[in-house]
Amino acid sequence: MNIVAAVADWFAQPQHWQGPAGIWARLAEHVYYSGLALALSALLAVPLGLLTGHTGRGGFLAISLANFARALPTIGVLTLVVLGLGLGVVPVLVALVALAVPPILVNTYEGVRGVDPRLKDAAAGMGMRGGEVLWRVEVPLAMPLILLGLRTAAIQVVATATIAAYVGIGGLGRFIVDGQRQQLIEQILGGSVLVVALALAVTALFALLRRLVVAKGLRVPPTGAAR
Template identity: 70%
Template sequence: MNILLSFWEWFGDPAQWSGAAGIPARLAEHVGYSALALLLAALIGIPIGLATGHTGRGGFLTASLANIARALPTIGVLMLVVLAAGIGLLPVMVALVALAVPPVMVNAHEGVRGVDPQLRDAARGMGMRGWEVLLRLELPVALPLVLLGLRTAAVQVVSTATIAAYVGIGGLGRFIVDGQARREFDMVVGGSLLVVLLAVLVTALFALLRRFLVAPGLRGAATG
């Protein structure tokens, strides 16, 4: 109860809603970093996952690389890139993309590999070429798993993007870091709950995308 009270007192303070250090500005920074990281992860992970799933080659390598990336500590990657490239957006993006690529890539691969072989044979029997089979059959069938991978990555990125505050480039993590430094408990709680609420909104957004993009007969797949 005290946590909620602290949050509402901090959240309702008009001073928190203006300026470069206010909630709207920090939220925009956080969403921007997260969206950029997810976009880069999708541009890397989806093509690789679709290609390895479609050809049946490189699946072991894809899974191995994904497992290695999952094992990397995000804050450790961030600090290593900071040491190599300096403070800025680059180390944050490297760390977040490394976190987001594995679920995107693996789910795209598994989604395509899970397509019924008889459907592939029927598509080829209708004269479809390899890329047509991928885009017109395999990708639509694999879309529930692809979206699941993107949703998993998005929630992880939104939750972990607070590390941007450690290298001084903002985001909701600034409330947590600055609150700890100033011993202002309400600011720490407020920043933490805003991150949680943002992750919930991201989950709801992907639920809407699933409803509008996935064919009704496939919506029961990959509901985890």
Template identity: 55%
Template sequence: MNVLNFVNAFFSDSAHWQGYDGIPARLGEHVRYTLEALALAAAIGLPVGLVTGHYGRGGNALSLVATAGRALPSFGLLVLMTTLLGFGMLPVMIPLVVLAVPPILVTTYEAMRSVDPSPVDAARGMGMHESRILFQVELPVALPLILSGLRSAAIQIVSTATIAAYVSLGGLGRYIVDGLYQRNYEKVVGGATLVAVLALVTLALFWAAARAAVSPGVRRS
């Protein structure tokens, strides 16, 4: 009855590798939910964080928004949105985005604020336009920290997207919820393993992205 046996049994059952309830299908759904939620959250958090960070205003407001966002319980929000909006992707996207925006927003703001002001002043003195200062001077320096915000948002989404299964959506959470009601631990452990692996892959991807995208001059050890 140990966990490794469950994992082994789950992955060696060929029935788990095909069809609408197979691992490829469920993994695909999970990745899709994650990417969509992350893209939405980044579309909200990044511009707001970049601009407020650049001008150094609105820190208090951001802090409030972030606290409020973190305080909203994801699971409760999911059930509430399903009640209000019915089935579909939207009720799942809302809690995931609410979960992911605070880390992106706040880290981006912090990253922009932590940029050494002297090169910014120099750029300004050279007559650079504010938007060029933002994208060509501040952003490259702030990038490692910004990526770390995106990374923690992504990990949280991967882990939390499992609850979508409770409102009949797919994803890897399907195995966990179904396994719970069917008393099938093999499924639960298999699903959990897949989620954990997906989270680690996400970590690795962000590590690689940071290696590739961050200019060598600002790489932090």
């Protein structure tokens, strides 16, 4: 049996879809870890990016710290946190948040800072205050870059959340880790296919979100953003 047929046969077996160790349960766990990590990252990075981008203060420090965090190896961060806190969900979330914050922060900052100053001056001339300029002018114009940062972070988190399996947590990574231990190549490839499919679904979701929240005239390929 060739490898493609073996992977197809693995997916075709009903027992692989059922129970707490089945595909649906592992997918739900993976989405939960990924979604929680992305939400925490957005809560940290988006307000900081908006603040530094709008005021122009602290931007260099924030971006420098984000770039430093981007250079950290995720598995290394996970190992250090596990050594400090032990096994569990927290070490995984810390590692994933450290991975997701930089693209969100950089893109949010660059998006707000890149708004044409003449538009902000015009808004101020119409009587808008600082907060109104931010939310009614800067954020809508920066939204393409903000969404790009969120999409980049989401895809990276989905792909990297497989590390949860290495510290005894569930998710789609269990198929890969358990398949390696049992030398089941069809299970390893099946788990990898599921992770890729989930990443593609996330990409499609953000494409739809972009069409819904970004003005048509702003739907152009962004430049100078963190990808």
